[in-house]
Amino acid sequence: MTIKPVRKAVFPVAGLGTRFLPATKAMPKEMLTVVDKPLIQYAVEEALEAGIEQIIFVTGRNKSAIEDHFDIAYELEDTMRARGKSLAAIDGIRMEPGSPVYIRQQEPLGLGHAVWCAREIVGDEPFAVLLPDELMVGGCLRQMVDAYARVGGNIVAALEVPAEETHKYGVIAPGAEDGRLVGIEALVEKPAQGSAPSNLMIPGRYILQPEVMRILDAKQTGAGGEIQLTDAMAQLIGKQPFHGFRFTGDRHDCGDKAGYIQANLALALARDDLAPQVRDFARALLA
Ligand code: UTP
Numbered sequence: 001m002t003i004k005p006v007r008k009a010v011f012p013v014a015g016l017g018t019r020f021l022p023a024t025k026a027m028p029k030e031m032l033t034v035v036d037k038p039l040i041q042y043a044v045e046e047a048l049e050a051g052i053e054q055i056i057f058v059t060g061r062n063k064s065a066i067e068d069h070f071d072i073a074y075e076l077e078d079t080m081r082a083r084g085k086s087l088a089a090i091d092g093i094r095m096e097p098g099s100p101v102y103i104r105q106q107e108p109l110g111l112g113h114a115v116w117c118a119r120e121i122v123g124d125e126p127f128a129v130l131l132p133d134e135l136m137v138g139g140c141l142r143q144m145v146d147a148y149a150r151v152g153g154n155i156v157a158a159l160e161v162p163a164e165e166t167h168k169y170g171v172i173a174p175g176a177e178d179g180r181l182v183g184i185e186a187l188v189e190k191p192a193q194g195s196a197p198s199n200l201m202i203p204g205r206y207i208l209q210p211e212v213m214r215i216l217d218a219k220q221t222g223a224g225g226e227i228q229l230t231d232a233m234a235q236l237i238g239k240q241p242f243h244g245f246r247f248t249g250d251r252h253d254c255g256d257k258a259g260y261i262q263a264n265l266a267l268a269l270a271r272d273d274l275a276p277q278v279r280d281f282a283r284a285l286l287a
Contacts, residue, residue: 012114014060055100110226131204138249153241166196170230173197
């Protein structure tokens with residue numbers, strides 16, 4: 001089996017972010033900041049660090065702030081330069097001309113549909129999918145790419161969550177364990193409470209083979225009436241290698257308010273320039 005390298009990453013950012021209203025009424029959820037960086041930048045940096053060469057955003061209306069964020073900010077840069085201010089904070093965000101690629105989903109019909117919208121750009125190669133509202137600390141995609149180099153096929157990140165949370169996620173029915181890799185017998189999207197096959201869910205990082213696009217062509221709807229990526233992936237089980245990967249590092253669910261606040265606290269406490277102040281302030285608040 002030849003294992004083709006993963007060069008492309010799809011970032012579905014066309015969701016409406018209803019759980020974060022009113023913040024997301026006019027601003028994309030992916031531009032919410034954790035400490036001083038928008039969520040989307042954390043995810044793009046994770047992908048670049050994993051060796052991804054082409055960034056593909058699947059966007060919708062109201063998402064132009066994302067495009068601006070990765071472009072030249074001419075007026076800002078010029079004024080900062082004229083005032084002798086350092087551009088270090090925005091260095092490295094701007095991409096090469098012609099990159100990233102932006103595609104419109106037009107209607108938020110589900111994560112599977114968003115991924116399918118990238119089919120022409122993905123072409124006949126394996127690709128990664130990163131959901132930017134899941135903030136990963138510790139290079140989750142890099143670890144997955146390393147595992148992929150060994151086993152190929154399809155790999156999804158896998159994370160244990162408490163049983164009462166499984167109904168919110170895509171859940172894995174696990175098979176044989178091989179170190180951090182776990183075989184996948186079945187996948188279920190948002191199982192009804194009490195019916196999940198395990199506590200092992202998929203926290204928004206995927207390496208997929210292009211055949212999944214042919215399954216998504218059928219535009220079958222699943223949980224919530226949406227075209228679900230999980231359902232399309234489930235159809236590849238048994239036809240192609242399919243593994244879960246228990247990554248090391250922290251995951252913050254920033255699509256959820258409590259998870260988002262936790263991410264801000266955790267990342268601020270990990271920064272030397274902020275930790276002492278934040279620690280004092282948090283202690284005082286809790287007292
Ligand atoms: P979510 O399930 O978090 O949906 O999508 P959402 O719309 O962003 O947020 P809520 O639930 O209304 O608060 C998971 C990921 O899939 C993308 C979202 O942008 C997010 O990154 N997505 C979802 C799309 O790009 N298109 C869709 O049709 C649905």
